[in-house]
Amino acid sequence: MKNRILMCFFLASCVLSFAQNKDAQNKQTAQFNVPVEYYKLDNGLKVILSPDKSSPTVVVAVYYNIGFRIEPKDRTGFAHLFEHMMFQGSENLGKMEFIKLVQQNGGILNGSTRFDFTNYFEIVPSNKLETMLWAEADRMKGLDITQENLTNQQGVVKNEVKVNVLNQPYGGFPWLDMPQYANTNWYNAHNFYGDLKDLDAANLEDVESFFKTYYAPNNAAISIVGDFEISEAKAWIDQYFSGIPSAQIPAMPDISEPKQEKEKQFTKNDSLANKPALAVAYHMPVRNTPEYYAMGLLDQILIQGDNALLQKKLVDEKGYTSYVSGGINYLGNMFNYNGPMQIMFDVTYDNETSKQQVMDAVDEVIDGLSTKINQEMLDNAMVKIRSKLYDELSGTFGFGRADLLCSFALFDDNPARINTLEEEFKKVTPEIVKKTISEYLRKTNRTILVVNPLLANNEKTN
The missing domain is CATH 3.30.830.10 (Metalloenzyme, LuxS/M16 peptidase-like)
Incomplete structure (x- = not known):
């Protein structure tokens, strides 16, 4: 692409x-x-x-x-x-x-x-x-x-x-x-x-x-x-x-995903990589639900920016990696998709560091998250996501705005949704966030993919 x-x-x-x-x-x-x-x-x-x-x-x-x-x-x-x-x-x-x-x-x-x-x-x-x-x-x-x-x-x-x-x-x-x-x-x-x-x-x-x-x-x-x-x-x-004729559009196939009830782990061998890498993905809530907007705030709390909890744990405290990148929808943003999706983050780390060390640190952050959630944390996340929304709307001479307008027209038949996003995030309470953490940031809802460097075999293995 x-x-x-x-x-x-x-x-x-x-x-x-x-x-x-x-x-x-x-x-x-x-x-x-x-x-x-x-x-x-x-x-x-x-x-x-x-x-x-x-x-x-x-x-x-x-x-x-x-x-x-x-x-x-x-x-x-x-x-x-x-x-x-x-x-x-x-x-x-x-x-x-x-x-x-x-x-x-x-x-x-x-x-x-x-x-x-x-x-x-x-x-x-x-x-x-x-x-x-x-x-x-x-x-x-x-x-x-x-x-x-x-x-x-x-x-x-x-x-x-x-x-x-x-x-x-x-x-x-x-x-x-x-x-x-x-x-x-x-x-x-x-x-x-x-x-x-x-x-x-x-x-x-x-x-x-x-x-x-x-x-x-x-x-x-x-x-x-x-x-x-x-x-x-x-x-x-x-x-x-107006003179271009319409067509018979086929019925949309079933693109739903079954609920994941068991953690999945995979290794991808990569003979060209020089360091191991790890990605963790959790299935997202359905679009436009309270939990969907809650996950948008959790993205800001966990992944986005220097004050994100995973950044502070994996980079600042443990020194396992120099960055944590990720978010909702790696091929766009949390608004311009219309089907099953994951929230995901990834890191590369030194050969001296083990996958278990990285995952232990990740689990420490995720497992303790519910006890930390309060209104002040959500307010800070709201400032970050609001800034991101402004960037989306104003960037590249307005292309970000055009992207959201077309996406909301195609998926929701309602491009005016662009003016309600901020209010939807503001409706999210600490209770909704805690519920979202319990339902979606559980180990049994996640997939872990590790890149194993310097090996010739590039096939998937469990």
């Missing part, structure tokens, strides 16, 4: 409304107030408009409700392969001309495949909005699907797998590996980067069928964020997208 473009641009301002809190302390609080105008075309395309005049740029993001999870069972990696195919030409834009169009107009672009969606976005000067809408509609209407293009992109993706996973120390650890170990349902547990034999087996009929099935307007959402006029944007969207 291509990494999202990282840019050192200045942050576009998040639109805030400041309201006076009239409680006894008379504190002033700030709340999210993202402009959201949401509607659907007759063909089913979901449209979200969110103006922001703070920068003379505009983000166009098109999200298709197809990701790794539900790709064909004998075509692992196909959703990702198809992401590449979307840049190979359409009716009015030849091969790679979409990319040239964006770059020659002073913009940047990228695409990615995630668990539950495939996305494409452009960030351009605001006077090029119509051009980008025309271009996105052109490839939604139809791709230039040829054997030459398919063969070329099969080679590109296979090389990507070799470079990023097969020939890389800690390749695929833990973002690609852990779902395959922690989950039992094939849809959540297969190699979503793609087995090389499956990538080779893809044919033109597969590509054409996949496009007609999943790249239809009634399986997509488009968000526009930035400096634009709503009336103009609506007119252009109607002009370029």
Whole structure:
């Protein structure tokens, strides 16, 4: 999968409304107030408009409700392969001309495949909005699907797998590996980067069928964020997208996971690694439940930042590692997925340190967590998650906002959820957090994956 473009641009301002809190302390609080105008075309395309005049740029993001999870069972990696195919030409834009169009107009672009969606976005000067809408509609209407293009992109993706996973120390650890170990349902547990034999087996009929099935307007959402006029944007969207026919979308397969009742441990031998590494994953609560938001706060308490409990224990106190990284959804954030998920953290550590020492320290933190939880700890976690939300909304010229708007439109049919997130976290009480710890941070709900370095055998072992 291509990494999202990282840019050192200045942050576009998040639109805030400041309201006076009239409680006894008379504190002033700030709340999210993202402009959201949401509607659907007759063909089913979901449209979200969110103006922001703070920068003379505009983000166009098109999200298709197809990701790794539900790709064909004998075509692992196909959703990702198809992401590449979307840049190979359409009716009015030849091969790679979409990319040239964006770059020659002073913009940047990228695409990615995630668990539950495939996305494409452009960030351009605001006077090029119509051009980008025309271009996105052109490839939604139809791709230039040829054997030459398919063969070329099969080679590109296979090389990507070799470079990023097969020939890389800690390749695929833990973002690609852990779902395959922690989950039992094939849809959540297969190699979503793609087995090389499956990538080779893809044919033109597969590509054409996949496009007609999943790249239809009634399986997509488009968000526009930035400096634009709503009336103009609506007119252009109607002009370029309304004539694209909808499609019959297959019923969603069962992607649920059974409740895990026994701890799972695995070792992955890695001849290219020079130090052992360890990842621990716990199955998440269902999205949008009180426990889901509680786990978001626990992520801040346990993993995120220098004051996180695992950081203080494993790095500052024990000196077992120099970092603890992790969170909810390694391929995005805790909001932009729509199925079973894990909260996970990982470390590398010296050969002189044992896995048991690391896990003893982890257990010390987790086992004692419930007794430490109080309102002050939750308030501090709320400050951190609030800051993270602001970063999500304002980063990369508004792309973070476009991402959440499209995700909430696809998954919840309600992009306005973006303005309720803070309040949902505030509803979490110490009692809910303790219940979440008991139900979800139990040993029998976790999977431990260890990377064993400097060995030639790269097969999974129990």
